[in-house]
Amino acid sequence: MTETDLRTHAEDIYEQFSDQLDISVEEITERLETLVNEYKVPTSEARRSVINTYLDEAGMDRDDIMGGGNEQKVISDVDRAEEWIDLQAKVVDLWEARSDAVAQVGLLGDETGTIKFTKWSKSDLPKLEEGKVYALRNIVTDEYQGRYSVKLNRTTTIEELDEEIEVGDDEVEITGALVDIQSGSGLIKRCPEEDCTHVLQNGRCPEHGEPDGDGEFDLRIKGVIDDGTQVHEVIFNRDMTESLTGITLEQAQEMAMDALDTSVVAEEMHDRVLGRYYTVTGPTLGRYVLANEVEEPGMPDHEAVLIKARSM
């Protein structure tokens, strides 16, 4: 946590209390610094603690500043960790919590896109239902590997709203060369357990171990599209893989059966698609783009580039 980040928090707090209390941004920054730098308190807790101190001094309730204190954001605006915000969003998807510490985890959506949320068990908040729209106040942003999420905490308020939100799918379009096909591509087997989509590796599922019964065959490509300035990891599902490579699942199974080896499928796919240019459209999930559409781009306008080159 840098000085400037703390100062930003301090400015937020200052705005909340400047009407009621005679305080300065410097004074708040100092309090935050003491907690964060000397006592190694996480910034979010430090912020909470400092706000509580001022609430006491001003004789105010936390409710007095809620809603007014945070910025009402849309999901695509979330671009910083440890920011306290309010969102109006629909619960798009609820996932299975993998830890007892997590009460609910899933995906929130608004017109601008989707974002992962986590609700801690210890926060003791009401249950969110899939498909419903809520006003969520006092939630904290987080970031992991370049991907943002929000956390609901003890101070969060949840209000169910009687409205509908058309969730945007933060779709991207990328054009570039397919420069790599990663392992786990080609003809794969998925865990046969109900609702499990894990890919079996040497017959084992990371969750279910060696499952009863045979895995289910599927086709997939995890590829890298590179346009010379940026790289994107792209997942092509069975449909997309079939249309990209011209190899159907049935054909792939035959190829593997003939060779007594599934890796021949990935090798054939390498030969057919690696080093070619594609335009891929689809939503992003984590660090991946999920291909919904794939096409070969047309020839770029080389005359325009030539004119630029000559005029430089």
Place this chain on the structure above:
Amino acid sequence: MATTPTRKVARRVFAREFNDATYTFKESDDDRAPLYVLLPTGERANRIFVVGTLTETEDVGQDSEYWQGRIVGPNGGTFFTYAGQYQPDAASMLRELEPPEYVALVGKPRTYETDEGDINVSVRPESITAVDEAVRNRWVVETAERTLERIEAFENGSSEYIQMAKSEYDSPIETYREQAIEALESLDSQPEATAD
């Protein structure tokens, strides 16, 4: 913001600029730190993507197979690529392909010093695939665009790598603009584009 090691972008560069990129460096002391060549237009390259005409393949190995491939660009420059036992897929491609053929190559820049003291720049392949002319033509336009972008940045900006290029190299940057123009013009004059 958390930073994780991410895959390095594959730069687009014409062979003549690439072969001038004789200066290599690492950005940390770690043995596994990525190795970069410094492009004369002021950009670092840890990986490149090339499409061109494979004109010749030859097993230059002494004890074991070591394949050399020559990949020629639209303005006459030639990329050299070498694949041995540690690049089995690329080596078998070079063994099996029958030049001339358009190929796409993804790989890492490597340099070596000859007995005469010259520094040769080559590509250690990650993959080699046979492609068609449309892919090659698209690569030419894209590589011209990326090259011009680097030249623009070189002339107007002052990134770390531009500074480095200015102190390490002395060939005039104008050369690379002329080569980009030459490459683009070849698309007009050679509808059935052949190796230069």
